Amino acid sequence: GEDVEQSLFLSVREGDSSVINCTYTDSSSTYLYWYKQEPGAGLQLLTYIFSNMDMKQDQRLTVLLNKKDKHLSLRIADTQTGDSAIYFCAVAYNQGGKLIFGQGTELSVKP
Amino acid sequence: GAVVSQHPSWVICKSGTSVKIECRSLDFQATTMFWYRQFPKQSLMLMATSNEGSKATYEQGVEKDKFLINHASLTLSTLTVTSAHPEDSSFYICSASGNDPGAMNTEAFFGQGTRLTVV
Numbered sequence: 152g153e154d155v156e157q158s159l160f161l162s163v164r165e166g167d168s169s170v171i172n173c174t175y176t177d178s179s180s181t182y183l184y185w186y187k188q189e190p191g192a193g194l195q196l197l198t199y200i201f202s203n204m205d206m207k208q209d210q211r212l213t214v215l216l217n218k219k220d221k222h223l224s225l226r227i228a229d230t231q232t233g234d235s236a237i238y239f240c241a242v243a244y245n246q247g248g249k250l251i252f253g254q255g256t257e258l259s260v261k262p
Numbered sequence: 263g264a265v266v267s268q269h270p271s272w273v274i275c276k277s278g279t280s281v282k283i284e285c286r287s288l289d290f291q292a293t294t295m296f297w298y299r300q301f302p303k304q305s306l307m308l309m310a311t312s313n314e315g316s317k318a319t320y321e322q323g324v325e326k327d328k329f330l331i332n333h334a335s336l337t338l339s340t341l342t343v344t345s346a347h348p349e350d351s352s353f354y355i356c357s358a359s360g361n362d363p364g365a366m367n368t369e370a371f372f373g374q375g376t377r378l379t380v381v
Binding site: 186194254 | 296298306307
């Protein structure tokens with residue numbers, strides 16, 4: 152089945168850019184998402200990209216997709232302490248919401 | 263975005279008892295609901311997919327007789343953990359997708375999660 156991998160931890164200084172990486176195995180994945188989870192809370196959808204796109208920018212967030220390498224990244228510009236959370240990438244094959252999640256990357260932002 | 267409410271947010275129960283968790287879509291019709299389980303510091307694992315009015319589809323390794331899922335209406339799905347044991351302690355999260363006019367049609371909205379502790 153589909154396997155989605157992320158590095159577990161990332162630490163950055165406030166004001167720097169953060170880049171969180173994700174790889175997946177199934178090239179038929181068509182919808183790719185980034186979610187944010189704060190301690191003890193549910194998931195908040197941050198952004199998404201369709202597989203026919205290379206890049207998507209949404210304010211401080213930039214998503215890059217390299218479909219050939221099956222690599223997805225999330226860049227957070229001007230990272231703030233409020234961005235500290237766990238970030239999950241998730242992939243889906245079709246519409247309807249069934250998602251396969253990566254392990255999550257814990258982002259720590261130091262002042 | 264749409265709102266999905268999950269209740270309770272936390273519950274402690276005795277071993278051997280059953281616990282029901284509710285997932286409601288407050289402002290849209292959820293044709294499909296998903297139940298996930300998350301262990302500490304780990305990812306979300308899909309347990310089952312339920313479509314309104316039909317039986318849930320369980321992922322491999324998930325005991326359907328232990329984790330009873332009901333999706334009787336377009337706004338409510340329930341997960342009942344039967345005869346709970348300490349190893350069932352976990353964070354359970356639902357998500358719902360359906361006919362929210364304001365959402366992209368592939369988006370699934372997540373509830374806040376339920377922390378279950380079995381003692």
